[in-house]
Amino acid sequence: MTDHVHESSEPSVIPGRARTPRLLIGMLLALVLVAAACDSSSSNGGSGSPTSGESNALVDDGTPVDGGSMVIGIGTETNGWNPASNQIADEGTTVVSSVLEPLATFGPDNQPQPWLADSWQPNADFTSWVIKLHPGITFHDGEPFDAQAVVDNVAAFQKGALTSLLLEPMLAGATVVDPLTVRVDLKQPWAAFPASYMANGTGFVMAPAMIDAGDDGAEHPTGTGPFVFDSWTSGDSFKVKKNTSYWRAGLPHLDSLEFKVIPDESARVAALQSGDVNMILTSTAGPAEALQSSFDVVKDWDTMNVFIVLNTGPEVGGNANPLSNLHARKAVAYATDPQTIASVVGEGVSIPTSPWAPTNPWGLPDDQNGYVDHDVEQAKAEVAAYEQETGQSKLSFVMSGLPDVEGARVLQLLQSQWQEAGIETTIETLDQTAYIGKIAVGSFQAAYMRNYGWSDPDMNYHFWSSTTAKGVGNISVNFSQYSTPQIDADLDTGRRSDVLGVRQQAYHDLAVQLNAGFTNIWLYRVPYSLIAEQQVRGLNVARQTSFGGAEPKTWLGDLWRAPNGT
Secondary structure, rough: OOEEEEEOOOOOOOOOOOOOOOOOOHOOOHHHOOOOOOOOEEEEEOOOOOOOHHHOOOOOOOOOOOOOOEEEOOOOOOOOOOOOOOOOOOHHHOOOOOEEEEEEEEOOOOOOOEEOEEEEOOOOOOOOOEEEEEEOOOOOOOOOOHHHHHHHHHHHHHHHHHHHHHHHHOOEEEEEEEEEEEEEEEEEOOOOOOHHOOHHHHHHHOOOOHHOOOHHHHOOOOOOOOOOEEEOOOOOOEEEEEEEOOOOOOOOOOEEEEEEEOHHHHHOOOOOOOOOOOOEOOOOOHHHHOOOOOEEEEEEEOOEEEEEEOOOOEEEEEOOOOHHOHHHHHHHHHHHOOOHHHHHHHHOOOOOOOOOOOOOOOOHHHHOOOOOOOHHHHHHHHHHHHHHOOOOOOEEEEEEEEOOOOHHHHHHHHHHHHHOOOEEEEEOOOOHHHHHHHHHHOOOEEEEEEEOOOOOOEEEEEEEHHHHHHOOOOOOOOOOOOOOOOHHHHHHHHHHOOOOOHHHHHHHHHHHHHHHHHOOOEEEEEEEEEOOOOOOEEHHEEEEEEEOOOOOOOHHOOOOEEEOOO
């Protein structure tokens, strides 16, 4: 999309026109959360509580002061603002959350809690949910937020390019029960529906007129949020102004808010230090350490994982894929030294050995999930076993990534580590569009990415299920193409049960099963931070919940700026 400016003509709505289809692979960005894109190599999606420490201790902000404006520096944005069709991930989700709001959100206990919806109740077998909506809410264009609007949104997500693929096995449709009650019917039991659908990106509620406007609606988001869309200059700035009819009494505090796109990390830090922006989002460790003495730093360092995903398909590009062999994948795991990788990324960066940290309700202690320690000699033994089993003279494959400096440094370090164990690797760097395309159809052998950092494990269902492993050459959300009956059973238990202990046991076993397949070569967890001027207040919700991934954010209306000197 070329740079252009969109200005609000509120309260009018852009006329509707025929909706154009989106490429499925374009939507993959919202779920893959590819590492190394623009802002070094990290993100976050909320799989647990933020990193503990003084930076995340709740603070007494005092009495909010209304008025004024704030500028937030971000590294990337998106190609549009329709969550059913555009590539809204990471920072783009923060931006659009100023205008659009979800049916539910995650609380400090990592459980879904009401937002636009007041309550929800399933039937006996979790194949139908009745949702009660909060009364008295209007969209920015003056239309009521009601049951019909929610039904329209459910239909929009059912038609979305990628969302339709993910929701088709689950979602039958939605029906108006009364003006403030919706019934959502499912094709199979889904006890995790409130977390996976209502508090996820699919829970965002757009004004019906925005949906009807097709592409134009994606350029002019209209919701119920604390701010009303003002203008968007693609690649530069997204501006919103105060919603004077906001349903949450006394909010928002700010008169206006701007998201300024500053792709270069050092330039973003400089803009904060000079006062050109009041807060930045960053996914590198350095700024948090360097600025913590003079700025307010809120960390979220234990949620999103960066790793190498290994494709287990028998062929890639018409040639035999060596990583379809278990010994080859084990060799790569043993040959990887994540401690060294993490030390390069930054001080204090943690290392995953499964999708969930041990401190997370879904995680196991590192020594119980079956992942292996760095062991060069064992890696060599696995290489030898691969060669003997396959008749190949060496283990050699291509590792794909994006052409940014930070990512390139990590890939080169991995290449050197693996070479020590006798593994030959060619590094392939691609632009983002080409990279996502290769991932989507499985035409890769090994790929550098980030993923799995969602607040509820069920939101990862698609990445591990046999139902989404369509084979190399076909659109697949299970990128590794790896699945087993036990993994499917664990996923189904986690999806269908509402008993916490039963779900925990299923996901504990799932971590063991995934590690037994050696398809994820764990590297580090993303050091995601909000760094703000001392005058910025209203960040306590962000201190208690994850704030960096593709889940809706509900704390932007709480932001305010204290007068200088206070």
